[in-house]
Amino acid sequence: MSPPSNKVPSRGAPGPRARLPRPVEPRVLELRVHGINNTAPPVLLDLAADDIELVAGDRLGSFWAPTPPALDRLRRAPDAAGRRGFVPRSIRREAYSWGGLVRSTPEPTGPGGALVAGLARVGWSLLLPFSIANAAAWCWRLPTDDRTVRLSVRAGLVRLFGVLLTLLLLSTVTSVAVDLLAVQCYAGGSLLCTVLPQPFEGLSLWTPGRRMALFSLVPVLVVVGLWLLSGISRLRYDVADRYLDAREPSTPAESAGALGAGAPLLARPQFWSNRGETHRLSLGHLAAGLSLLSVELGAQAGVDGGSGVVIAAAWLCGGLLLTALVTVFVTRTLPMERVAAGGRWQTTLAGLSAAGYVATLGLLIVGWPSTGGDASGRSGYTVAAVTLLALVGLMLAVIASSVFFRLPRAGAALRFEAWHGLAPAVFLSLALGVGLVLSSLVTVAAGDWLNGGAGASALLGSGPVAAEPPVTARAICPGTCVSPDPRLTVPMLYSWFGGVALVLFTAALLVVGVALVRPRSVTRRVAAWTAPTPADETTAADPPMPVGSAAELLALLGPVRTRKRATAARLHLVEPVVAIVAGAAVVAVLATEGLSWLYPQLSASPVPAEVRAAWTGNAGWVRAWLDVSMGAWAGIAILVLAGLALPAGVGPSTRPLAIVWDLACFLPRAGHPLGAPCYTERAVPEVSRRILWWLHPESDAPAARRREVVLAAHSMGAVVSLAALFSLSSHPDWATLRPRMSLLTFGVQLRPYFGRFFPELLGPAVLGTTPCLRPRFWAADPWGADAAAETAEADAGAAASPVPARRWVSLWRATDPLGFPAFSNRREGNQIDEFADEIDTSGYTAAVGGHGEYYRTRQYHTALADLAGTARPEPD
Structure with a gap:
């Protein structure tokens, strides 16, 4: 070796550099996609927060990767291959974070910002019923070709239910703002509701019609705000046309023909680009909301003594309301429907409805209903009560008709x-x-x-709780003395529903509780997946276990593993539990609908005295129960909203009820346009674009050096990843892309949840999996019957439409409350599922794994090496 030179290179001239070995360029992109727990990027990459960096995206959807110094430090460690977060040199590891898409709120900067962010999350949570109703548009037998017989009628009924749900929200706001505040809180030129602040006192000098006009702005702001929010979210989330160059074919047959007959719905480009359809549907909701408000204003003013002009205006607005309902019914929104271009009619209808509201407002302000809005002498049926009963009755009719959406197809297929x-x-x-x-x-x-805090029973307005006629405060108290209670009333369905629903839901929870406490065991099913180890066969007669041995570890954590398996088996009973809760909800609505119609009639004077006495007398326990039930519901609502609204943190269990939110919002808003935005409308195009970004630079390289992608998807991330793969199947270069993409899933719910809930989207015929039987509610192992069932009929059609990837491997474990086998509960003939280690020994102390950290198991590293075509990593 030559001696080192003492020459100092001159400034600006480069000195001699030793030739460094050329770094190995990664050939495989391992893209990890988190699930419903919104795993933070550092946790998903299994590194510290300082060891990762943002490589693409924004606060809604972002891609993260380990920093070069962190990679170098990990690879130089003597025990590199066994360290958490280690990345082989041939792999580029990234994490895709889409949690901001479903939990997007203003940045909580400072106390004021934190308050605004919390209120925004609560506001999003209140829209949860809209998202649940939207799921109904996707869970019945959807055609995958150009045969759309009866499709539009059934889809139209779901859309009709959605607009009725919007009108229910608007009617609720109208009851509070217009009926309670503008009308009932004032009488005889005085303010009866003394809890209101001083500025409301000055409104007592206004006519009832003018107060109604003023307070009607509150429901208008609500419906217009929801419509604007829907439009803003479309601009931020519906990006498929920009990311994937999506197109809208003229007919469904054209789309199906381009991909082959019976192509999966997720593979159609327009599935992820429905901005126009959602916009047209939202205009129908806006028109219906404004029309209903005009009808309620005009009708109540007319009933309370207004002139015929305002009643005529109410009839005209009623015609607009009916037109809006029909328009929503016929607006095509599903990707297999013949979607009409434009949307001018919906825009015109919304403008006419707004004009009708402005005209009604003008009539109220100028005083055409000379005595409109006087609440004295009201009967049991007010306009608000009748409107509510009509809306609920129509929704019950739609639910009854939806029972016939899924007619039997082939004998036992419905199971x-x-x-x-x-x-x-x-x-x-x-x-x-x-x-x-x-x-x-x-x-x-x-x-x-x-x-004045009188309780829910005092709001019924007739019968035992309001037998005395209402008294005008200033008529008996002309001076400055304290006014009596205002004796307000609300539609009786609201008060009755709280009491009846609490009884039925309590009974449902008792049934569920009894089922959950019974012993559960999955040992027999798991034994078919795991070979016994010496540690499992250790008995008390064996020699003492050495410290730190596998037998000692199993002896310490074995009972914990058994308890976690039993807990997971109980939590797998989602389907029967939801059925019980839904049944209780329907019975509660039917009972309260009937009570709301009967109560005023049985409390009226024409009814025989003995019947009226039995109905209205000795009803103290009924009144007490109504009061207590609404307090209980308030506490439940606070807990639920807190679970949905608390900000997500690093831990996987920060917001457990956000799981409900994430599951309800992964489908496009074809049934209800005003719900929370569909995060997959942006997440799927983003993942697809990232895959194309990685694969395209090497598209012309020799096959041995071509880049590949392994999508490593956890839980709900598997749905996002599968949808991205299906969306890429319509790409012009699909034939060359597919052999270079693999799928590695872990902790997924594809087969028992999505495959059974949405069979046309992610069912057995689409994914090539075996059909799944329902979990048994009372069995020790809920999936024992499914594992033991003969599935010859299911296997015959299982490979009709395989997953669009070169290969698919899926990991699961029995201690996972949200993880299941993806192909079958049986080990025989299963080429996809692998049982993952349940005891994690990669940390300082061992622990029993649950729903997360599958990437620390031996099976994950083996599957990744196999899919990526690399050997198991060895220390550098």
């Missing part, structure tokens, strides 16, 4: 579908139940507060 083919009815029932709970809470809480 492989959720709730025996009644998924639309279940989702619509849940949406109505949750919507009525929220509406009842808002209305009754506002009424109680304005009523």
